[in-house]
Amino acid sequence: MSGFDEYAALIRELSTRQRGGERAIAAEAERRRGLQSGVDTLGQRLAAQGAHLDRLGEAVGVPMGSVPDAPPPAGPAPGAGPGAVPGPPASAGPGPGTGPATAVGPGPGGGPVTGVGPGPGDGGIGGGAAAPGRPGVGAYPGDPAAELATAGRLADEADRHGQETEALARRPALLPTWSAPARAVAVYVGCALVGSLFMLVALVGSPLPVSGLDLVAALSCAGVPLMSFVAGQFVLARWGRPVLADAESPPGRYVPLGFVICALVSPSLFCLYLLLFRLLR
Template identity: 55%
Template sequence: MAGYDEYAAAVRQLSARIREGERGAVAEAERRRTLHAGVTQLGQRLAAQEQRLAQLAATAGLPAVPDPAPGPGSAPGVGTAPGSAPGSAVPPGSAVSPGSATGTGAVAGTGVAGGSGVDGDPAVVLAEAGRLVDEVDRLGQQAEALAQRPALLPTWSPTARAVAVYVGCAAVGALVMLLLVVANGIGVVDGITLGALTCAGLPLISFVAGWLILGRWGRPALATTDPPRYAPLGFFICAVAVPLAYCVTLLVFRLVR
């Protein structure tokens, strides 16, 4: 019966190996399905990011972001298979083998499998790609928030910004007026021209300059409408500031004399 016992032991050992192989196959299939779902999700997120970037570029009047050229480590035809998810390297229905999933670093546009110190484990590469996509989302939100602010005095309120701009332009107009007063004193500019420029010309020029500055640099990059430029307030500031500066200048000259 020794031969029968050896045969029964061999059958039991073979049966155990078969069950172990079946369990391994089920685990491997589940791992591949998980990897495939992760690749598809990353591809969808990348497609959404690309679409949002195109919208932001169009709103801001910037050139569209070009499609990245395939890197040396990316697989041919990545994201181009018919019926595949946007940005996904694996067509729907196909299993994700360790060799193909390693290329998900190229799918995420990161090259994590080639030069970032990540080993060849597809799950590790996919996790690193997901982390980088999360970082891209965070940076994109920061950039969009900054694009909602104007380049000129971005932390100021619209009213304070307008007042600062008009006051600055009026101050420049007052300096020009001082030069005209000096020119009038030496006979280069006559009194009529000085009076006309002081009472009308320089205030109007200062107002128009402030209005244009607010329209050019006070407008956020992503604004869909023109920002408030407070024209009545600006005109009042410029119309009062320049003549007032002229009167103060005359008073100072009389006191000095």
């Protein structure tokens, strides 16, 4: 092979390597752009989650500013420099890949001094994988794509828990699976029944004869239904309304329905009590 042929072959090999290097550079740039896009998207999701948590905290009366922060991760020992990285314990021996490093310099006798320096595995700076992770997790992976995927999965889990929390906050504490009218009817009927028990106690403990219970009858037919209605209003306002209620959602207290139930149930039960007392005399 002549010199020109060798020169042409070298030129072709150099061109091939150059094209390969350009493709590698383009692939690396595309990978970095993808990572940056993923980081931007994740940042927007985290900002939206933070705003959502703020709204939930304000709704339940626990602002996020009053929530204590998590304890800081374990860091270097006090007194270490800003670039210090925690190394192995003092009792640990040299790990794999460690070895003495020769420090070139004049010794006391003019010869080189050989010392043990940090080798490849002596706990030097090794990127994100060398930094300790959260308690119970260990070191973070060194691959940015893996770290981004892990953060995305954690964000998905946070979204799921946030949706479950919001769904629970939109259900009242009292009879959460019931509809609003059925809940109101149950509460007013229950309050009216409790009031009727007080009426029965007043009727039994009254020293007046059954035919002359004017005061007891007045209190039973007027005061007890009113107290039962007020008690039902309080119960529905306190436990019958969800924490995250929309501005357009009805209060769910059903005032006319409650007044009718309390005005009919309590006097009807009082009349039934009087009839029973007359029959049992």
